Amino acid sequence: MPEQDYLREKDAPLRQDIRILATALGRAIQRDGNSSVFEMVELLRRACKRLRDCTDQVIQANPEELQLLQLEIVELSHKIEETVERCELGTAIDVIRAFTVYFHLVNTAEQYQRIRRRRISEEQATRPQHGSLAALIEFFKQNHVAPEQLQELLQQMSIDLVFTAHPTEATRRSLITKSRRVAELLEQHDEQLSGREQQKWQRQLDATVDLLWRTDAIRHVRPQPIDEVKMGIYYLDEVLFEALPELYAEFEELLHEDYPGVQVPPLLRIGSWIGGDQDGNPFVGPTTMLDALNLQHSHLLRHYRFAIRSLAEEFSQSSVHTHVSSDLQQSLAYDMSCLPAYTQELGPQLKLEPYRAKLSFMWKRLLNTIVIDDAPHGPGWIAAPRPTEEELSGKHNNYRNAQELLADLHLIHESLLADGEYDLAQGVLIKIIRQVEVFGFHFAALDVRQHSERHAAALDDLLRASGWRAEGYRSLEEEEKIAVLEQLLRDPRLLIRSDLAVSAETRHIVETFRTIRLARESFGERAITCYIISMTHTLSDLLEVQFFCKEVGLTNLPIVPLFETVKDLNDCTEILATAFTHPDYKQYLDTCQRQQQVMLGYSDSSKDGGILTSSWELYQTQRRLAVLGKEYAVGITVFHGRGGAIGRGGGPIYEAILGQPPESVNGRIRITEQGEMLSFKYGLHEIALRNMELVVAGVAQASVSDEKILETQVHPRPTPEWEQIMSQLSQHAYRRYRQLIYEDPTFIKFFEQATPILELGWLNIGSRPARRSASKAIEDLRAIPWVFSWMQSRIVLPSWYGVGSALEDYILADPAHLTTLQQMYRQWPFLRAFLDNLQMTLAKADMQIAQYYTQLVEDAELRERIWTLIHDEYERTQKMVILILQERDLLDNAPVLQESIRRRNPYVDPLSYFQVSLLRRLRALGGPLTLDPEQEEQASAEERERARLTYAVLLTINGIAAGVRNTG
Incomplete structure (x- = not known):
């Protein structure tokens, strides 16, 4: 059977589910008396679908067909724009809601299809599913891993999946729970139902879809940290409490078929930043930590x-x-x-x-x-x-x-x-x-995180208030800071006293460390896993935290530096080598059994240097860390601060783990699971099982030692030539990326006008502000809204910009270079994962829709100049990726994902047209405005119009996020 026919047959149940759900949604809309809304939805859907079809046919059209297609494309574009512009605001809001609810239903159907295919695979497949526990055991057998060696490997494994509250889920919990009910109904529909049971099933489906249609997708009140804690507990309560032990049981049962004596220790646990991440969030503090732990307990x-x-x-x-x-x-x-x-x-x-x-x-x-x-x-x-x-x-x-x-x-x-x-x-x-x-007694272990500058400021304040040092600590050179810290760490007396007149910010820091001690005494040491230092730049950043631990009597709390910028990634091992030889930190490290966690920031390094440079620097940093750990006899656990989107380190986790440098995993890993991805990865029991097994399988496979266990090498290693090529590509991509993003002073204006970045702050998706400070510079913008806004405008720039130029220049220098890159893609897991992620994000980007967003840029010269750079780089990157992968089109090697994106695009497009139109109208009136019921009574007609437009824009943001399945 041809592959396309096979895929159509395989996905036939999914297409049927989507038809059933779409029909139910249509009935819900019409029951609500919105026949005009239903008609508008259908008109836009058909027009956008036809526009997509015409655009796809252009590539293979002959000259005569091309002329006709181009005319139709222009007519369809005008028709869609005109329809959207003329749409009355109330109708527009309902049309946007309809497309948004449709995506929630499609997302649920696709998730259930994953479950359905997994079950079929287990029943019918002649070989284990890719990345499964069964495939892992087959890997052990093929590579002759002995039972005692396998038991040793499992004993050393330690995996933490750490939930974060940012970017918080753009979808409200009310919608998530109803979507889960839809998945349960789809499962029931796969069973043989009698006529009466079918009627009952249809009534239940219609009622659930009707509730989805009538539920507001927008949060009108910004969630507080405790709301985010409760959202995290939802996944623990509803899914993971049952799913995690099931994973262990399945692993042990499969193992015992071939390794009867091997036992599976508790190697995978859940962690959380929700309630403990204080970096840049003024609403999270010591009380929040205790509230989170008490509620989980x-x-x-x-x-x-x-x-x-x-x-x-x-x-x-x-x-x-x-x-x-x-x-x-x-x-x-x-x-x-x-x-x-x-x-x-x-x-x-x-x-x-x-x-x-x-x-x-x-x-x-x-x-x-x-x-x-x-x-x-x-x-x-x-x-x-x-x-x-x-x-x-x-x-x-x-x-x-x-x-x-x-x-x-x-x-x-x-x-x-x-x-x-x-x-x-x-x-x-x-x-x-x-x-x-x-x-344990804590459910999810809490991490605490704070910015390095906050520790330095608090210490400066304490030294002044105590009279210990009148001149400013923060103004000292690094060597002088270390000398001060050494005196403080070696002095048995305590500097912190209750009678000191210090700022509220300093009291906040001190009270945080006291609360950590209290929490560990109350709930066990595992209740608070570590203390993370954002923007670690120097050894003094670590010693400052050690000082606060000493002052409150914390002796074995792991101190975790977070290296985020490209420069910090380069300096990472040098800073740690200095720490490992420093007598005070060495002594502290001994209390932690000579184990050191090191967190690497994917989001900020990508925003700082571009996706290619970030990926390569992260790879090299991990390799250097592996060497450093051996040199100083310190067990280093890399904590991967991955985001949900590719531009923030996201992508398939199994391939990402296998793409790490050999000997850098060694059974120990921590990985953030971002809030936006929790419903997608942990909303359903079997999906959660699949995601966790991919992590376990990836870590175990990556940790099998070539030297100690295997006769032949199974972990491909890059040649020196390949490493040199990557360094060359990285340098070129970095220059191209920085040239546009940071060196062009007009770029920020283009960015703010061509994307909804300024409006994102009004979407109540998280308790944390979008910026670290009041500055409007890109440097101070958090990586989450940076990626989110580019995803909304369908440019998806952070995930690919700069890569195409680097690849093209390298290939043009010598045609043989293309063959080398093709070989690297086939044989090196790191580059394969990078390019596969790159083609996925290129497929999600859409230059036709993106150009429509550029109409929002008021300065015509600026618009044309920046857009030309972006468009040309996109075309260049797409061409180079297809050449290296030796495919005809993006995602030809991932047809399921390719079809999913194609299926979604005609439904995302109307939301994009509405977003541009509404943004133009809203900005003309002065920008976003929200009114509570009391304010609305006294508001002017123009203010009420602004408030309604704001609501409509936020609906489009929510809908596009659901449609492209990424926020930031």
């Missing part, structure tokens, strides 16, 4: 109680017919002596059912452990009275930490195994054990 312990109660109901073994270990008997006796009132409540049946009795006492102790709050409990929580003061005061009446709960679970597990009840021991019970091992 409460949710988690209620999950444990529900699971243990269910287990107690199941474990009804009679003492007459079962044997209980002596350790479990002693533990049960101790429970009874510590909780006499509850023993009495359980009654005489207690002694007849020892397992149920033990689980009941565990349930009671967990109740006494829960941090009680006033929030109503969600469905499924066990209603129970508050514990008495007497119950809370006893040492054994609650669980002081997760290890105590784990010890009780292991007692039951060992007793069951000793009695031959293997299936019971390895069933639900082992799942709960996994959950406690991974989630």
